[in-house]
Amino acid sequence: MDWWRTEPDGLALRVRVQPRARRAGLRGVQPSADGPRLSLAVVEPPEDGRANRAACAAIAEALGVAPSAVTVVQGASAREKTLRVAGDPTALAARLERLGA
Numbered sequence: 001m002d003w004w005r006t007e008p009d010g011l012a013l014r015v016r017v018q019p020r021a022r023r024a025g026l027r028g029v030q031p032s033a034d035g036p037r038l039s040l041a042v043v044e045p046p047e048d049g050r051a052n053r054a055a056c057a058a059i060a061e062a063l064g065v066a067p068s069a070v071t072v073v074q075g076a077s078a079r080e081k082t083l084r085v086a087g088d089p090t091a092l093a094a095r096l097e098r099l100g101a
Contacts, residue, residue: 003035010086011071011084011085011092014080015038015080016081017051017052017081018039019044020043023041024041025050034080039059040088052081056083059083064095070084
């Protein structure tokens, strides 16, 4: 996929986080200036890393992994981020496919 890639010990996901949303949730893949990204809405504000933690928790829940398995590796202070999900890349990719994202 264009918005995620497998790595030896997990996946890297390109996401666009919308903080302070009315409702939290995955909103599908959206075009971006530098390629497609998974759109993710969180209700938390972008203060003190709250939106980042909420985004990591939402991805963890969607993929069925522990919240500690998801980290922000790029774009911590930006809306467009790269998240890393630790785990078996094959199993994680299959879960993404089942989500239809």
